[in-house]
Amino acid sequence: MNPQILEITNRIIERSKKTRGEYLAKIEQAKSSKVHRSQLSCGNLAHGFAACSKQDKAILKQLNHSDIAIVSAYNDMLSAHQPYETYPAIIKKAVNETGGVAQFAGGVPAMCDGVTQGQPGMDLSLMSRDVIAMSSAVALSHNMFDGTLMLGICDKIVPGLLLAAMTFGHLPTVFVPAGPMPSGIPNKEKARVRQQYAKGEVGEDTLLEAESASYHSPGTCTFFGTANSNQLVVEIMGLHLPGASFVAPNTELREELTKAAATQVTRLTQQNGNYTPVGKMIDEKSIVNAIVALLATGGSTNLTMHIIAFARAAGIIINWDDFGDLSNATPLMTRIYPNGFADINQFQEAGGMALLFKELIGMGLLHQDVETICGPGLDKYTQVPTMVDGKLVWVDGTDVSGDLEVIAHPDQPFKKDGGLKVLKGNLGRSVLKTSSLRPGQEVIKAPAVVFEDQHDLDIAFKAGELDKDFVAVVRFQGPKGRGMPELHKLTPPLGVLQDKGFNVALVTDGRMSGASGKVPAAIHLVPEAIDNGLIGKVQTGDMIIVDGITGELTLDVPESELAARPQAQFTAQNEHVGMGREMFGFMRNNLSGAELGACSLFVEDNT
Incomplete structure (x- = not known):
């Protein structure tokens, strides 16, 4: 053993x-x-x-x-x-x-x-x-x-x-x-069409055709x-x-x-x-x-x-x-x-x-x-x-892989580690999936661009405001904030910017889904913004370090300045209404942090 x-x-x-x-x-x-x-x-x-x-x-x-x-x-x-x-x-x-x-x-x-x-x-x-x-x-x-x-x-x-x-x-x-x-269309082709759509190169009819050929x-x-x-x-x-x-x-x-x-x-x-x-x-x-x-x-x-x-x-x-x-x-x-x-x-x-x-x-x-x-x-x-x-x-079962590009030989694994890094720093604790990252993308140090809704990032992307190195900070997405929705819609625009040569990353108290891919994503951040996590004090232009090698997650702003800054307030309570969301307030308010399982069922863990 x-x-x-x-x-x-x-x-x-x-x-x-x-x-x-x-x-x-x-x-x-x-x-x-x-x-x-x-x-x-x-x-x-x-x-x-x-x-x-x-x-x-x-x-x-x-x-x-x-x-x-x-x-x-x-x-x-x-x-x-x-x-x-x-x-x-x-x-x-x-x-x-x-x-x-x-x-x-x-x-x-x-x-x-x-x-x-x-x-x-x-x-x-x-x-x-x-x-x-x-x-x-x-x-x-x-x-x-x-x-x-x-x-x-x-x-x-x-x-x-x-x-x-x-x-x-x-x-x-x-x-x-x-x-x-x-199996439907190859995953590489599906990802390509999604990014083409994000860039405006194809329309919804082409995108729907590709998605329907994948999920079919x-x-x-x-x-x-x-x-x-x-x-x-x-x-x-x-x-x-x-x-x-x-x-x-x-x-x-x-x-x-x-x-x-x-x-x-x-x-x-x-x-x-x-x-x-x-x-x-x-x-x-x-x-x-x-x-x-x-x-x-x-x-x-x-x-x-x-x-x-x-x-x-x-x-x-x-x-x-x-x-x-x-x-x-x-x-x-x-x-x-x-x-x-x-x-x-x-x-x-x-x-x-x-x-x-x-x-x-x-x-x-x-x-x-x-x-x-x-x-x-x-x-x-x-x-x-x-x-x-x-x-x-x-x-x-077989003793040898039928495709060494899918299942590796024990003597030649794809990576020496399992591709999951726990990040720690003044911003809190987070997890980063490194197994899908391209070489050279494990460490990102760039200015923050702060969003409080994933759709606002897409608007900024389409307006050409994100053609630069940056760390997208998407906050108030945690369990008690929005119920921790997946932010998978961020993948295509961030992927397009990465393909253009920009160094981009994501820091969020939300989730990025089981499909987290090539964009460095520090997710499940605790404490979340609504629990007065430091992510609530980040301002656009602040330098952030996301290091998938050393495990550092740092907001590079002097402590004295951070102490004087106000904590951002959750202003999207209207997002708790509609599509049944108003019925889940009791549960949302009692969800534990992500590292405790984001669970409402164990009262002793939520206190």
Whole structure:
């Protein structure tokens, strides 16, 4: 085992002793030696199975077979979640064949950041994670269930489901993916058209044609943003079946994997004598494995908040220093867009998760003494699922990369570190994704240009006011300010300016999305502007240093001058109204800082 990773793991275990102990005691108290519905009164139970078939009612009356909850993020507007429409029937049949029952316990909302980018609805995106967690809690609150199947994929949905899964940690839980859509136009071409549009060289018809050729069918978007980073993290933690993450929807293999997931959760229940509660299964080592895999693949920066939040739900306390130190110990092993130009299907073809597991295990980067839904250890996850004579089987995965430009050889990683830098300085603490930066762009020292709305930057860009070296400071975008919307709309104009030869960077208390790319972006800044962070005193023309090598984030203004400056005031309260945003004030006001997971669910963390 890599000694640096072992040392970081041990400090997390030590730091989490009290909270983890309290958590394990909680889930121990919640477990039952019998089916959970045995605790219900006759009236309770009658309500719980009133709509079931006669066969299922008979099973549920006997109190000796498992009842499995289905919690689904299905809707048919989101391409990634549309395939889930048919899953409940498949799952119910598979669980029936084991002698048990599966009930659709509840649906959770699922919004798409791709649809809401730059729109008012994006201000609800991060908060939707906590809503999903609470919606799942409502679904599971009936105490009818002995295990859970979680159906979700995209940005805030999987983290929300994980928050709920850890909260109901006494239940065995299996996550059920749906897979990526087929590859569309190359990511390099998509990025080129976006920048052409930003420069005014093509119109909306050309841009829409390119976007539609990229996002074009049921399935997850194929770039390595938060959705696919979620899937990778869930599989690394052993919550997916081996190799399940990136199998295409609407295929025989995908359907058989769904059936197998339904069967597998019944094997983990108390009734089957192999009780594996998810809250005990996921421990400090599982969380470290998740972070290592995220860093080794250059995954989404959003997970620097989400992993902190769902780990906290399991009593495990991690912070950005853990991410930064693990990044120093973890080489970059994949190039998937925006950290390269391959998509997730090309990653799958090059060897996929099975090869990634083999390489990370072989390099001593993953803890193998962990539990998974398939039992102890990670060996099963070096195998790939396939169909043989109409049956689902697992076979050994490849030992060598099918494309060394997508998955590197362990002796020749793409970078010696995981491409995530924690920045610290008088401006506060922030994270910077360095894995996608061009050589020479790791350090930017330039005057600030201050904005309080991402759309104002686009206006200045189109007016030709930004043809220069500068650091864009976009503030009041943090959790308590705007709800921390993604600022992905900034990528094309900043990318155009970078291509013109200007040294540009971004500093913001907002998010830049799982698609953070070639522009240096110091994001998730804490303290945020609305919490009197120093970003609220920055003025246009101030010199700022963003250093992705040393980790410096400095506002180069004398302390005496800063002390005399007034703090900027949030003046966009009107942005809290419309598109449902007025309903979320209670949650927005209680969100913790980004390094605490930007979460409203843990009151003690928000004080």
